[in-house]
Amino acid sequence: MTDQADTLRSILRTRLPDKLPPRLGIAASGGGDSVALMHLLHEIAQAVQVDLFVATVDHGLRRESAAEAVRVAEQAAGLGIPHETLLWQGWDGTGNLQDQARQARYRLLVDWANRNDIPAIALGHTADDQAETVLMRLGRAAGVTGLSGMSYAREHDGVALLRPMLGITRQTLRDYLSAIGASWIEDPSNHDLKFDRIRAREALSGLEPLGISVRSLSRVAENLAQAREALARYTQESARRVAAVYGGDICVDCNGFELLPAEIQRRLVVGIIAWIAGPGYPPRASSVDQAVTTIQDGQTLTLAGCLLIPQGDKMWFCRELNAVATEIAAPQEIWDNRWILSGPRTPDAEVRALGEAGLPQVPDWRVLGKPRKALLASPAVWNGENLLAAPLVDYSNGWTAKIAPQRPEFYSSLLSH
Numbered sequence: 001m002t003d004q005a006d007t008l009r010s011i012l013r014t015r016l017p018d019k020l021p022p023r024l025g026i027a028a029s030g031g032g033d034s035v036a037l038m039h040l041l042h043e044i045a046q047a048v049q050v051d052l053f054v055a056t057v058d059h060g061l062r063r064e065s066a067a068e069a070v071r072v073a074e075q076a077a078g079l080g081i082p083h084e085t086l087l088w089q090g091w092d093g094t095g096n097l098q099d100q101a102r103q104a105r106y107r108l109l110v111d112w113a114n115r116n117d118i119p120a121i122a123l124g125h126t127a128d129d130q131a132e133t134v135l136m137r138l139g140r141a142a143g144v145t146g147l148s149g150m151s152y153a154r155e156h157d158g159v160a161l162l163r164p165m166l167g168i169t170r171q172t173l174r175d176y177l178s179a180i181g182a183s184w185i186e187d188p189s190n191h192d193l194k195f196d197r198i199r200a201r202e203a204l205s206g207l208e209p210l211g212i213s214v215r216s217l218s219r220v221a222e223n224l225a226q227a228r229e230a231l232a233r234y235t236q237e238s239a240r241r242v243a244a245v246y247g248g249d250i251c252v253d254c255n256g257f258e259l260l261p262a263e264i265q266r267r268l269v270v271g272i273i274a275w276i277a278g279p280g281y282p283p284r285a286s287s288v289d290q291a292v293t294t295i296q297d298g299q300t301l302t303l304a305g306c307l308l309i310p311q312g313d314k315m316w317f318c319r320e321l322n323a324v325a326t327e328i329a330a331p332q333e334i335w336d337n338r339w340i341l342s343g344p345r346t347p348d349a350e351v352r353a354l355g356e357a358g359l360p361q362v363p364d365w366r367v368l369g370k371p372r373k374a375l376l377a378s379p380a381v382w383n384g385e386n387l388l389a390a391p392l393v394d395y396s397n398g399w400t401a402k403i404a405p406q407r408p409e410f411y412s413s414l415l416s417h
């Protein structure tokens with residue numbers, strides 16, 4: 001058994017960042033995967049002096065959920081790890097419950113981490129979860145990114161979400177728990193065939209004779225994750241050649257863009273839009289194809305809160321005014337998810353879009369050489385109806401506009417797609 005525990009610990013260790021943060025969170029539902037994660041990380045953390053913290057989200061959707069959270073708290077206490085239960089009370093009875101519960105779970109966990117100065121949270125996803133994800137995505141005709149499955153690490157609002165057990169099967173973890181005499185909760189929804197994931201799990205057992213198994217599908221995900229990395233680098237190198245950053249806008253050289261392979265064109269479009277419009281759902285494949293055609297034909301397009309505006313043989317990607325028209329922030333606060341405006345202390349100053357009312361008050365906007373519409377969504381400082389400054393259109397009056405430090409620089413952001 002010790003051998004098995006040693007092997008599991010060393011797999012986890014290689015899949016965690018080399019330098020672990022001094023405070024590490026664990027998201028534990030009480031199921032076999034996350035309980036195993038808690039035990040394994042406990043053993044790892046002792047050796048490297050990392051403080052662990054456990055959180056359980058109680059969605060309040062099943063009668064037993066509160067008692068389950070208590071059980072996780074007891075298990076954590078047994079290991080000397082502080083535990084917190086995070087309550088979800090947000091469902092308004094509309095929309096897809098599973099999807100909302102999942103989004104709320106991540107939101108609650110990330111907020112908990114930020115509140116407690118925890119820079120990373122470990123999650124208990126396993127090789128089985130990965131294989132099921134790949135199988136479900138095959139059904140949606142996914143491309144390289146979709147079929148590369150879940151990643152070992154990704155960032156969510158400044159918190160790293162780590163999945164160090166993606167290469168370990170659910171059964172191996174249960175064997176480990178049985179061997180150390182630890183118990184876990186069986187979630188009844190794990191047998192509910194109304195969920196895609198459970199149907200994928202059932203289907204997988206039938207595919208075994210074809211060699212399509214948890215192991216082979218999770219290998220597929222690893223292979224494609226490497227391909228995805230390579231494509232991301234190719235996209236970044238191409239962007240350095242054909243896309244330039246002007247303030248918060250990106251200007252693409254259409255002739256250079258035309259020469260790129262279609263996959264790289266699409267990735268570049270997705271990366272530019274994500275950088276301008278901020279985190280959120282990426283645009284649909286059909287909208288991305290439409291944007292590629294728009295660049296090739298030199299047309300105008302509104303897409304995912306961004307505007308594509310042609311100018312000679314260039315295409316501007318800018319924020320769309322409608323997406324920010326009602327957004328207001330105080331100086332020093334983040335506006336439109338990315339801008340921070342600072343300047344002389346001015347009572348009642350607020351940050352809003354420059355808009356149609358502001359642009360005519362900027363004397364030299366034409367000198368900037370940008371299309372007029374590209375300037376309307378620029379951040380500006382207002383005092384009531386008086387425009388005080390619009391630093392991105394060269395009307396600074398002592399004010400500056402800087403991208404918030406937590407937002408990546410454009411070219412680096414392309415590596416995370």
Ligand SMILES: Nc1ncnc2c1ncn2[C@@H]1O[C@H](COP(=O)(O)OP(=O)(O)OP(=O)(O)O)[C@@H](O)[C@H]1O
Binds near residue numbers: 059
């Ligand atoms: N109620 C919960 N409280 C805390 N952590 C949870 C909870 N539910 C799930 N998790 C975390 O997420 C991991 C994966 O569980 P599960 O596959 O059910 O989550 P998911 O969020 O639906 O996954 P996905 O990201 O694939 O949708 C668990 O091992 C655990 O780390």
